[in-house]
Structures are given as C-alpha cells and as structure tokens.
Amino acid sequence: MNGLYILSGIIGLIVAFVWYVYNNLVVLRVRIKEAWSGIDVQLKRRSDLIPNIVETVKGYAKHEKDVFKTVTEARSALMNAKTPHQAAAADNMLTGALKSLFAVAEAYPELKASDNFRDLQRQLEDTEDKVAYSRQFYNGQVLSFNTMIQMFPHVLIANMFGFKAEEFFEANDEERKSVKVKFD
Amino acid sequence: MNVYDQIAQNKLKTYLFIAGFVAFVVFVAYILGGATDSGPGFAIVALLISSVMSVGSFFWSDKIVLAMTGARPADPQRDFNLVTVTENIAIASGLPKPKVYVIDDPAPNAFATGRDPQHAVVAATTGLVQLLDRTELEGVIAHELGHVKNYDIRLMAVVTVLAGVVVLMVDMFSRSLWFGTRRRDDDRNSSGAIFLVIGLVISLLAPLIATVMKLAISRKREYLADATGAYLTRNPGALADALIKISADPQRMRNASNATAHLFFANPFKKQSNGSWIASLFNTHPPVEDRVKLLRTM
Numbered sequence: 001m002n003g004l005y006i007l008s009g010i011i012g013l014i015v016a017f018v019w020y021v022y023n024n025l026v027v028l029r030v031r032i033k034e035a036w037s038g039i040d041v042q043l044k045r046r047s048d049l050i051p052n053i054v055e056t057v058k059g060y061a062k063h064e065k066d067v068f069k070t071v072t073e074a075r076s077a078l079m080n081a082k083t084p085h086q087a088a089a090a091d092n093m094l095t096g097a098l099k100s101l102f103a104v105a106e107a108y109p110e111l112k113a114s115d116n117f118r119d120l121q122r123q124l125e126d127t128e129d130k131v132a133y134s135r136q137f138y139n140g141q142v143l144s145f146n147t148m149i150q151m152f153p154h155v156l157i158a159n160m161f162g163f164k165a166e167e168f169f170e171a172n173d174e175e176r177k178s179v180k181v182k183f184d
Numbered sequence: 185m186n187v188y189d190q191i192a193q194n195k196l197k198t199y200l201f202i203a204g205f206v207a208f209v210v211f212v213a214y215i216l217g218g219a220t221d222s223g224p225g226f227a228i229v230a231l232l233i234s235s236v237m238s239v240g241s242f243f244w245s246d247k248i249v250l251a252m253t254g255a256r257p258a259d260p261q262r263d264f265n266l267v268t269v270t271e272n273i274a275i276a277s278g279l280p281k282p283k284v285y286v287i288d289d290p291a292p293n294a295f296a297t298g299r300d301p302q303h304a305v306v307a308a309t310t311g312l313v314q315l316l317d318r319t320e321l322e323g324v325i326a327h328e329l330g331h332v333k334n335y336d337i338r339l340m341a342v343v344t345v346l347a348g349v350v351v352l353m354v355d356m357f358s359r360s361l362w363f364g365t366r367r368r369d370d371d372r373n374s375s376g377a378i379f380l381v382i383g384l385v386i387s388l389l390a391p392l393i394a395t396v397m398k399l400a401i402s403r404k405r406e407y408l409a410d411a412t413g414a415y416l417t418r419n420p421g422a423l424a425d426a427l428i429k430i431s432a433d434p435q436r437m438r439n440a441s442n443a444t445a446h447l448f449f450a451n452p453f454k455k456q457s458n459g460s461w462i463a464s465l466f467n468t469h470p471p472v473e474d475r476v477k478l479l480r481t482m
Contacts, residue, residue: 133273
C-alpha cells in the first residue's frame, strides 16, 4: 500500500515537471513569434519607404537606371521572403542596394539638399537601425529557446512534443554571396 | 548583486522610504504640536497629508518630476534622433516604448522616471541631443533604459517627490525663521520658542535627508545601468565617449535642484562651483573616470 503511494507520488511529480517545462517552452516560442513580428513590422516599413526614395531620386537622376533596378529587385525579394533566412538575405541585399543609391545621390547636390530626400534618407537609416535592434532581440530569444530544448531533461520533453530549434535571423553564407554592391 | 536582486531591492526600498517619510512627517508634526500646545490633532492631520502625498508620489511621480524639471513632450519630427533612438533601444531591450520628453537646456543631461516600465518616461536636454552623435546618444538612452528595466525609476521618482516636499518645507521654514527672528528680536513671546524648535529641526533635517537619500541611492545602480546599457547597444565605447563629452562640458543645468539632481545621467551641478556644503552632501554620482574605466574593459 505504501509503495503505491510512493509510486503515485513520483508519477505526480513527473507529470507536474513535464507540465511546467512544456508551458515554459510554449511561452518562449510565443515570445519568439512576437519578436519575429517585431522584425517583420520594421522590414515592412522599410519596403514601404523604398518606392518613395526611388521616385525622389528619379526626379533628379533619371538615367541611373541600374541602381533603381537593383533597389527594386531587392525590395521585391524582401517582400517575397518566407523564412527568417530569406528575409535576412534580402534585407542585406537591400542595404547594399540602398548604399549604392545613396552613393549615386552624392553626385547630385540639388537632390542632397532637398528636404524630402533628407527626410527619407534619415527614416531609412533609422529603419535599418530598428531592424538591427529587433534582430538582436529576436536572436536573443531564439538563442535561449534553442539552448533550452537541447538541455537535459528538457530535450526529452521537447522531443516528445515536437519542439524544434528556431531559425536565427541571419543570412546563410551562400545567400550572402548574392549581395552585390555596385558603385558606378 | 545581479539585476534581479537589484529589482527586488528597489521595490522594497521604495516601500521602506514611503513608510520612513510618513513616520518622519508625523514625528515632526508631533514635536511642533507639543511646542504649540495644540495636541495630537496636528500629528493626525500630518499623517493624513503625508499618506496622501506618498500614494500620489507613487502614481503621479512621473508627471511631478517632469513638471519640476520643465520638460515638454518630444516632437517626432523636430527631435527625430532622440525619439527614434529611444524607440530603437526599447526594441532591443524588449521593454515597451517609453514616453520621450525634452528639456530646453544647453547643458547636456538626461533622466528616466515613472513607476514601472509600462509607465516610463525618458527625458533629455536639447544640449545632450546637440552635443552627442547618434551612437553616443544610443549609449546614454540605453543607460536610462537600464534604470527603467531595473526599477530604479520607481524608487528614484518617489524619493524625488517626497524628499522634494521636505526640502521645500525646510526652505520655507528657514526663510520664515530668518525674517521671523529679525522682526521678533525685541519681543520675546511664545512664537520665539516655536521658531527655536523649528530652527533646531531644520538644522538636524538637512544632513538627515541627505543621508536618507544616499541610503536610497546606491552608486551601484549607476554602474549596473552602464552595464545594462552596454549590453543593449553592444557598444560600451560609445557610452564611455558620451560620458567624457558630457563631463567636459562646463555648463550647469538651469532647472535642477538638490531634489532632482540624483535623477540625472550626469551631475547637473558639475563640480559644485557654488561651493555650498549641502551640495557636497548630495553628491550622488560615481566619478566619471571610474565609469569610463569600467566601460573600456567591457
């Protein structure tokens, strides 16, 4: 009879522990989703600003078609990105393309002096900072989640309920190679 | 001591400080009541008033502090750098975005206040925004958000409002004492005794307030906020540069008092050029050299 009590006590403890760990993992996963939507908002804002800046620069520098093409391509790559990896790669591409756009703008003093251009430029630079900081936060959340589901005994529970390591927001090496910054 | 100990300690200290404030005001009122033969009624009224004040300071301290320092809400267009940098650091820390305020003052300085991260306010002077570049500003704001995260702001705000009330009272009493004794020199009636008591209380009060505030304000919290800030921006060097720039700037803040000094990022009085002994009692900031040295090793 005593043994039965001890056994049910042990089972109860195990169930409570599994319950606790499972809930913890769920909370962490939801936080990652939330952090991801934080990045997503900034990426969206960034791609919304692109047509404006392209139009503004076009007003002063119509014939710089190559740059406009790269920027527009990078933007559509960003908008079509599905996974954090793809989004990160497209965002890198866009950053590079914008750098060449601003480099082109250097040659047009009137453009540089226009309020509209300056406002768009600082907004774009700020969104870039915002993407960087949301990435930092997101990657921090992913790191703690991925570490937790690999630790014993959490790894057992994670496997039991199919928790998988989340993707970091960073470009793969081969994706990084596709980023070309052209100065011409 | 880690961040979680610091948060728990800050919350406890806030309640202790409020209790201490109520006890202190009631005690003074009791003495005054005894000296004027008006009985315990005086103390009961004081208890009520100080309780209301404490509750008020807990919930409205941010607004009171902002009014004390003469801050105005930041404009997203005009104060672009300050507003966006605060947004960005809030993103990095995972804290809700605090309200941003600006103080029109050429002396570079900043502070954070509020009762918790959900009701936090960050304020910076126009001088700070002009002096620092964007990464340095990020460092300073990250330091301030470190205070927000560690609940330093709740304790600081309550201390500011309540200590401010006491400082104000001391100020009023000492002025009336000075004029009072001059006029009443020749006619020694009972009011002379009252002023004597008040004078005694005042002379005890100033160092006492200073000690209490020092107990509440550990210098550790500045180092901890520096560390939190460096962690958030991943750039301790920028914060160190900002500290050096700010300490090299000779301007004193126009709108700072002893009651608000400890709130600020840097000592608003600079090197106590007014030479008052009270100012040295309120020396609330760790030396800049030490902070810079620590940041450089991160």
